[in-house]
Structure formats: C-alpha cells, structure tokens
Amino acid sequence: MALIRHQLSPPPSLPSSRSHPPPNHHFPKPYLFVFSKNLRLFSLYSAPPTPSSLSSAPIFLPFLQNQEEEDEDKNETEEETEEPPALEEDEEEEEDPDDPILRFFKSRTSTQDPEREGKFSLQKNRRSAWRLADGTHLADESEPETGVKKLLGEQKQVGPIKFGSNASPEGIVQEILQKARTLPQNLTLGEALGGFEGRVGEKECVKILEVMGEEGLLVGCLYFFEWMGLQEPSLVTPRACSVLFPMLGRAGMGDKLMILFRNLPAKKEFWDVHVYNAAISGLMCSKRYDDAWKVYETMEANNTLPDHVTCSIMITVMRKVGRSAKDSWQFFERMNRKGVRWSQEVLGALIKSFCDEGLKREALIIQVEMEKKGVSSNAIVYNTLMDAFCNSNQVEEAEGLFAEMKSKGIKPTAATFNVLMSAYSRKMEPEIVEKLLVEMQDMGLKPNVKSYTCLISAYGRQKKMSDMAADAFLRMKKVGIRPTSHSYTALIHAFSVSGWHEKAYIAFENMQKEGLKPSIETYTALLDAFRRAGDAQMLMKIWKLMIKEKIVGTKVTYNTLLDGFAKQGHYVEARDVISEFGNVGLQPTVMTYNMLMNAYARGGQHSKLPQLLKEMAALKLKPDSVTYSTMIYAYVRVRxxxxxxxxxxxxxxxxxxxxxxxxxxxxxxxxxxxxxxxxxxxxxxxxxxxxxxxxxKVKKKGKKDEFWKNKNKRYVRTDNSE
Structure with a gap:
C-alpha cells in the first residue's frame, strides 16, 4: 500500500477557519501568533531550497493554498527585504504566502524517498498471517499521550530538578519528617519546628520536600516551604521551587502554586528556566492553562531563554486550549529562532498536535524531516501516530508503523501493543487480541489492566461469548492485576449483550464492594442489560441510584432508559425521561420521539399520538418512516x-x-x-x-388466445341468459 511518505499534489485552497484565541487567554501579542506578511524563511535543511527540482511538487497542508512559483529574482528580493513590523491586532488574517508551515514544506529539499523511511513496510494482515516481520523484537509501554508524564520526567533529568530520591532520610531530616507524619490536628508544621532554626540547610530542605511529596503530605509541604522563607538567611532556593511546583500541580493545587510563584524572591537566580518550566508544567497538570500562559509571559519579560522542555510544554498547553496545529508549528519556529534545540519531546508534542486534528500525513512528513535533522523518533512518537491511524479505522497503516518501528530497532512498549489491541477489540477480533497478548509476554512485557480490558471488550462485543469475557476477567485477577472501572464496564457490557442481566448486576455490586466508583459508561451498560431483559422496575431502580449519586447521563444513557420504558408501555416514566433531557441541556431528537410514541402506543394511549406529532412539528423535527410505521402499527392493534x-x-x-x-x-x-x-x-x-x-412489477403481456375478442361478450351472454 503506497501512501503518506510520497509527496502529495497540492489540494484546492480552503479558507482558514481558525479563530483567534478568546480574550480570557493571555497571549502576549508581540511574542505569540502574530502573523507577519514577510516572516523570515526557515528550513529544516541547512542548504537553501533549490528552485528547480527533479522530483514532484512540494507538499502542503490541506488547509493551505498552493502558491504559484515565482521568479528567482523576486525570491531574492523578498529574502533581502527587512522584516516589517507585526500587523495590528484588529487586522483580519489573510492567507499568508509566507505562512510558517507553508514555508516549511516549500523549503523541503527534493530528494528521493529513503528505502524504509519513505514507505510503510506493510506485511501480511493479521487475519491471514499473524507474524508481520521476521527477526524483529519488541518490548514495553507508555501512553500514546506525549505530554505531562514525559515532560515531568524530562524535568527530572534536566538541571536541578529531581523527584524522589531512593536514599533513606537520616538525622535532622528524619526528625522533621517524623514530626510531619505525627502532627496534631491543631498544630501546623511551621509551629512545630520552633527548635530547628539554624539546624537545617538548603539540601536538607529539598530532601524533606521530596519525601513529603512522595508521601502525599502536600499541606505539610506548603507550611514547611513557608517556614523555609522565614529563616535567616532564607532557605528557599530555585531547586526547592522546582521540586515543589510540579507536586502541587499534580495534586490539583494550582491556586497555591500561583501564590508561591508570585511571591518568589526578586532575585535573578529565581529567573532560572527550570523554575519556570516547573511552574508551567504544574499549572498544566492542574488545568490552569491561562495561568501557564501568564508564567510564560513573565519568563519572556524577564528575558529568560526557554529550552526544549519549555517548548514542548507550551505546545502541549496550546493543544489543550484548542490552538491549531498551524499555531503550534509557528510557535515551534519561533522557539527555533531563539536557539532552542530540537528534541524528542518537542517532536512528540508537535506530532500529537497534528494527529489530534486528523493531519496524520503531515505528521508523518514532519517525523521524516526531523529524523533527517538528527532527531530520532521514540516509542511515544510511534504510539501517537499508530493511535491516530487506529482511531481513523486504518489498522493496516498502524501495522505498517509497527513494523517500521521494529525495523529501526525501537523497542515497542506496552502502550504500543495496547493501541493495536484496542483497534482489534473495536473490530471484534478477539483471536488477534489473544495473539498480541501472547507476543507481548514473549517480549518480556507484562500486560497491564488496559491490555486485559481490551481482551474483555473484544469478547464482550459478540453474542454468546460473554463466558470468554468472564474468563479473561478472571485471568486478569489471577495474575494480580486489580480491575478498574473500565474493566468492570466491559464485563457488564459483555453480560448485557448475551442477555445475562443477573450476572451484569452481580458484577456491578462486586465493583462497588471493591471501592470502585461506577462511571456513566458503567451505568449505561447496566441499563442496557435490563432494557434487553424488559425489567422496567430495575431500570427505575438504577435511574434513582444515578440521581442519588449525582451521575449526569449522556444522550445514549437517556435513550437506553427511554427505550426500556417504551417497550413495556410505561409512557409516564418515558415522559419523565424526556423532561430530564432539558434539565441536562440535551435536545430531543426524532429517535427520541419515536421511542416516546412507542411507549404511548404500547400503553394503550394511541389517541395521543397525533399530539406527539404536533410536538415534533413545534420542535421542527421531521417525522421519518419509523415515526409513521409506529403510528400505523398502533392503530392496526386497535383495528x-x-x-x-x-x-x-x-x-x-x-x-x-x-x-x-x-x-x-x-x-x-x-x-x-x-x-x-x-x-x-x-x-x-x-x-x-x-x-x-x-x-x-410490470406484467408481461402473454400470448392472446383465440377467444380474447369475445371474452367480455361471453360474460354478458351468460348474465343475460340467467
């Protein structure tokens, strides 16, 4: 299958639908996303792009228009002209001939595609033959998500940031930790450390913060940090901030993080890039994206040069707030002009931004160009690409990436296998999921809870295979893996499809006994089990439980509940479900009213069906064939x-x-x-x-007999004769 790496013919131009950031985001105009008419050319190649080429035309993004080639003299004059000032904020964005991504693809040196990089190495599909490639080896997992965990892991290795030392605390550190663990409720840690002034140094403070953070004593960390600032001289150091900020972010204490950041000492040593990275990453973990932008603005205002970790975190923040891949590329180009080195983290963040917008081909092109510049792809990059193709139901392309990954000597992770397992689970092919599980274990990888959940789901999607799904669930518990809410949801759905509603409810009770909180997907699967069984009383019981637990249903949840009541003729309860639609901000659809009509019809209220038809007209819902058929059947039942x-x-x-x-x-x-x-x-x-x-069917004219002329007359004569 030839695709993707080959150069694409330029598509027709499409108007850019990307809107500017909302006013509540703090984007400094002089620094970010100001579209200039004549930005400097930037190429991933050291050599300038050649005007003539032996290969096909350059590649452009789908939403960018292909410009016609200009004269060499005109290109030279454009390169020599100075960069004009940025456009005004209120100026409308027009299609920019010097768009950063457009210039990236135009600047690509025309070269022959490499043998293995240039094309997918697609082997036989798993349906016909399991082994994709001979002599290749595999190994472990990580989420196909590029951002938070990997970025924080990078912070562990860069500069002074360190998390979780394995060395056991001793001496004065042990005394303070013991006080923090056994602190009375009416006493703060700062008050309990009255006799430790002058006995604790900066290194000991960092060590104490690390251990307390690992043990979850975040409130104690805040009081201890406050105590550090009150000492003479102050024990607050950039390294202590770099340790504390990410821990607060992971604990969802972004407001406390911002207070500490704003009150940092006004010393130049606290303008260190690692302090800013720790603050931005912590705020990103706590989903305070506006504050993350504010910290980045402060970083630029203080002329602190960002590094590759800053770049990767900010690209991830841009993706979280809904910025486009085009904006992410422009930000990356700007960081490149500042001298930020390229890294696997930056590549992973860019690939994720493009894949989330469905620009998989462009993401692959960027991957190849980055590799040519010396930035090799890692397992996370391949996992992100494979996940994007699997979500688009292009499993063969994901298999090709898997084979390419192994051919380059990149060790697959458990997430790599989970991506493929999830894809084949949706395709209802449990045999392939089983083979993936075996191959995963042969490579020395331990299947995790997501791996077994994919297997349970693969069996559970098919009728009469719920026993196999239950067996996979027991296998998971036997190897010591604790089930999650998703695991129980897959098991309940398996019982529902096979009509075993009693077992579905037992699984639901076991889930609650293990301390797992059912999700809305769990409740929906359980409702579907009793909908299929026709048990309206249990439907009402589960619905009341959802209301008690303050679980807000989705459209699928309420439609499942409505259909269950409708098939039993409980039109009053069905009406209550419809009224609940408005309370949660959902609008009834034609399918909703079809089920409501069925409830009234089965409940003997056929005389009210025309009124429901008028309600549909008032809501501008057009009846379909199911609507009319439901009404016809209702009136046929009463003759x-x-x-x-x-x-x-x-x-x-x-x-x-x-x-x-x-x-x-x-x-x-x-x-x-x-x-x-x-x-x-x-x-x-x-x-x-x-x-x-x-x-x-049109009746074929048969051969006329000899009596056809007198046929009617014969009947007349017969009648007259009578």
Missing part, C-alpha cells in the same frame, strides 16, 4: 384501519417510505387484519407504496 391508511398516505406523501423488509412485514399485517370494506382503499394505497418503492 382502526381508517387512521392506519391515513398515515400510510401521509408517509408516502412526505417521501418517508420504509425499507423493503419493513414494508413487507407491514403489508402482511394489513392483508390479514384489514376489514373487507376497506379492501379497495387498501389496494390503492399498497399500489402507491409498491410503485414508490419500485416493488411493482
């Missing part, structure tokens, strides 16, 4: 064929004729139950529907 034929006519008039199979069933019912006096009317309606659906 009101006049109304049944009327809505037949309405259905045909509005062009909402059902499919052939549904109509055949409807016609057979009418043929059996219709009254004889309505036979003529029924035949006319059926003829209209037949012709509308193309079911009316």
């Amino acid at each position: 009101d064929f006049r109304r049944a034929f009327f809505y037949h006519k309405q259905m045909v008039k509005n062009g909402q004729v059902p499919d052939a199979r549904s109509y055949e069933k409807l016609r057979s019912i009418l043929d059996v139950k219709a009254a004889r006096k309505n036979k003529k009317d029924k035949s006319a309606i059926l003829g209209i529907i037949n012709s509308k659906m193309g079911l009316l």
Whole structure:
C-alpha cells in the first residue's frame, strides 16, 4: 500500500477557519501568533531550497493554498527585504504566502524517498498471517499521550530538578519528617519546628520536600516551604521551587502554586528556566492553562531563554486550549529562532498536535524531516501516530508503523501493543487480541489492566461469548492485576449483550464492594442489560441510584432508559425521561420521539399520538418512516384501519417510505387484519407504496388466445341468459 511518505499534489485552497484565541487567554501579542506578511524563511535543511527540482511538487497542508512559483529574482528580493513590523491586532488574517508551515514544506529539499523511511513496510494482515516481520523484537509501554508524564520526567533529568530520591532520610531530616507524619490536628508544621532554626540547610530542605511529596503530605509541604522563607538567611532556593511546583500541580493545587510563584524572591537566580518550566508544567497538570500562559509571559519579560522542555510544554498547553496545529508549528519556529534545540519531546508534542486534528500525513512528513535533522523518533512518537491511524479505522497503516518501528530497532512498549489491541477489540477480533497478548509476554512485557480490558471488550462485543469475557476477567485477577472501572464496564457490557442481566448486576455490586466508583459508561451498560431483559422496575431502580449519586447521563444513557420504558408501555416514566433531557441541556431528537410514541402506543394511549406529532412539528423535527410505521402499527392493534391508511398516505406523501423488509412485514399485517370494506382503499394505497418503492412489477403481456375478442361478450351472454 503506497501512501503518506510520497509527496502529495497540492489540494484546492480552503479558507482558514481558525479563530483567534478568546480574550480570557493571555497571549502576549508581540511574542505569540502574530502573523507577519514577510516572516523570515526557515528550513529544516541547512542548504537553501533549490528552485528547480527533479522530483514532484512540494507538499502542503490541506488547509493551505498552493502558491504559484515565482521568479528567482523576486525570491531574492523578498529574502533581502527587512522584516516589517507585526500587523495590528484588529487586522483580519489573510492567507499568508509566507505562512510558517507553508514555508516549511516549500523549503523541503527534493530528494528521493529513503528505502524504509519513505514507505510503510506493510506485511501480511493479521487475519491471514499473524507474524508481520521476521527477526524483529519488541518490548514495553507508555501512553500514546506525549505530554505531562514525559515532560515531568524530562524535568527530572534536566538541571536541578529531581523527584524522589531512593536514599533513606537520616538525622535532622528524619526528625522533621517524623514530626510531619505525627502532627496534631491543631498544630501546623511551621509551629512545630520552633527548635530547628539554624539546624537545617538548603539540601536538607529539598530532601524533606521530596519525601513529603512522595508521601502525599502536600499541606505539610506548603507550611514547611513557608517556614523555609522565614529563616535567616532564607532557605528557599530555585531547586526547592522546582521540586515543589510540579507536586502541587499534580495534586490539583494550582491556586497555591500561583501564590508561591508570585511571591518568589526578586532575585535573578529565581529567573532560572527550570523554575519556570516547573511552574508551567504544574499549572498544566492542574488545568490552569491561562495561568501557564501568564508564567510564560513573565519568563519572556524577564528575558529568560526557554529550552526544549519549555517548548514542548507550551505546545502541549496550546493543544489543550484548542490552538491549531498551524499555531503550534509557528510557535515551534519561533522557539527555533531563539536557539532552542530540537528534541524528542518537542517532536512528540508537535506530532500529537497534528494527529489530534486528523493531519496524520503531515505528521508523518514532519517525523521524516526531523529524523533527517538528527532527531530520532521514540516509542511515544510511534504510539501517537499508530493511535491516530487506529482511531481513523486504518489498522493496516498502524501495522505498517509497527513494523517500521521494529525495523529501526525501537523497542515497542506496552502502550504500543495496547493501541493495536484496542483497534482489534473495536473490530471484534478477539483471536488477534489473544495473539498480541501472547507476543507481548514473549517480549518480556507484562500486560497491564488496559491490555486485559481490551481482551474483555473484544469478547464482550459478540453474542454468546460473554463466558470468554468472564474468563479473561478472571485471568486478569489471577495474575494480580486489580480491575478498574473500565474493566468492570466491559464485563457488564459483555453480560448485557448475551442477555445475562443477573450476572451484569452481580458484577456491578462486586465493583462497588471493591471501592470502585461506577462511571456513566458503567451505568449505561447496566441499563442496557435490563432494557434487553424488559425489567422496567430495575431500570427505575438504577435511574434513582444515578440521581442519588449525582451521575449526569449522556444522550445514549437517556435513550437506553427511554427505550426500556417504551417497550413495556410505561409512557409516564418515558415522559419523565424526556423532561430530564432539558434539565441536562440535551435536545430531543426524532429517535427520541419515536421511542416516546412507542411507549404511548404500547400503553394503550394511541389517541395521543397525533399530539406527539404536533410536538415534533413545534420542535421542527421531521417525522421519518419509523415515526409513521409506529403510528400505523398502533392503530392496526386497535383495528382502526381508517387512521392506519391515513398515515400510510401521509408517509408516502412526505417521501418517508420504509425499507423493503419493513414494508413487507407491514403489508402482511394489513392483508390479514384489514376489514373487507376497506379492501379497495387498501389496494390503492399498497399500489402507491409498491410503485414508490419500485416493488411493482410490470406484467408481461402473454400470448392472446383465440377467444380474447369475445371474452367480455361471453360474460354478458351468460348474465343475460340467467
């Protein structure tokens, strides 16, 4: 399968729909995302781009317009001109011929595609043969998400930032830690350290913060940090800040982090890039993206040069706040002009931004160009790319990346296998998931809870295989892996599909006994089990439990609940579910009203169906074939064929004729139950529907016999003779 690495023909231009950042985000205009008409050219190659090339045209992003080639003289004059000042804030953004990403792809030196880099090495599909490549080796996992954990891990290795030393604290450190662990409720740690003035140094303070953070004593860390600042001289150091800030962010204490950051000593040593990185990463972990931008603005105002960790964190923040991949690339280009070195973290953040927008081909191009500049891809980059292709149901392309990854000697992780397992689980191919699990173990990797959850889900999506799903669940517990909420949800769904609603409820109770909080997906799967069983009482019980636990349902949840009540004719409860739609901000759809009509019809309230039809018209919902069929069946049950034929006519008039199979069933019912006096009317309606659906067959004219001329006269004579 040839794709992706080859150069693409330029697509037609599309107007950019990217809007400017909302006013609540703090983007400094002189620094970020100011589109200039004549930005400096930037290439991933040291040599300038050649005007003539032996290969095909350059590659552009889908939303950028391909410019016509200009004269060499014009290009030279543009390069010599000075960079004009930035545009005003209120100036509308036009299509920029010097767009950063456009210039990146235009600046690509035309070279032949490498043998293995240039194309996917697609081997036989797993359906026909499991082994993709011979003589390749695999290994461990990490989330396909590039950001927080990896970035904080980078902070551990860069500069003075260190988390979690294995050395056991001794001496004065042990005394303070013991006081922090056994602190009375009416006493703060700062008050308890009255006799430690002058006995603690800066290194000991950092060590204490690290250990207290590992033990979850975050409030104690805050009081101890305050005590450090009150000492003479102050024990607060940049390294202590670099240790404390990420821990506060991971604990969701971003407000406390900002207070500490704003009150840092006004000394130049605290303008260190590692302090800023720790603050930005902590704020990103606590989802305080506006404050992260403020810290970055302060960093630029103080002329602190960012590094590759800053770049990768900020690109991740941009993705979190909804900035486009184009903006991320422009920010990366600006960081490059500041001298920020390229790294795997920056590459991973960029790849993730492009993949989240569905720009998988462009992400692959950036990967290849970065590798040519010496930035090799790691397992996280490949996991991100594979996950993007699997989410687009392009599993073969993901398999190709998996083979390419192994051919380059990159060790797959457990996340790599989980990405493929999840894809084949959605395709309902548990045999392949089992083989992936075995291969994963052969490579020395331990399957985690996500691996087994994929296996449970793969079995559970198919009927009559819930016993295999339960077996996979028991295998997971046998190897010592604790199930999660997702694991139990997959098991409950498996029991639901197979009609084992009692076992589904037992699994739900076991989940609560283990201290796991059911998610909305868990409740939806449980409701579906009792919907299939037709147990309206249990549906009401589960719904009341959701209300008690303050679980807000989704549209799928309420539709499942509504359908369960409708099939049992509980129209009052069905109405209550519809009213709940408005309380959670959901709007009823045509399918919602179809199920509500079914509830009224089965509950013997067929006289109110026309009123529901008027409600749909008021909400500007157009009835479909299911709507009309539901009403026709309702009137056929009570032998009101006049109304049944009327809505037949309405259905045909509005062009909402059902499919052939549904109509055949409807016609057979009418043929059996219709009254004889309505036979003529029924035949006319059926003829209209037949012709509308193309079911009316043209009768072939047969060979006329010798009596055809006198056929009618013969009947007349017979009558006269009588």
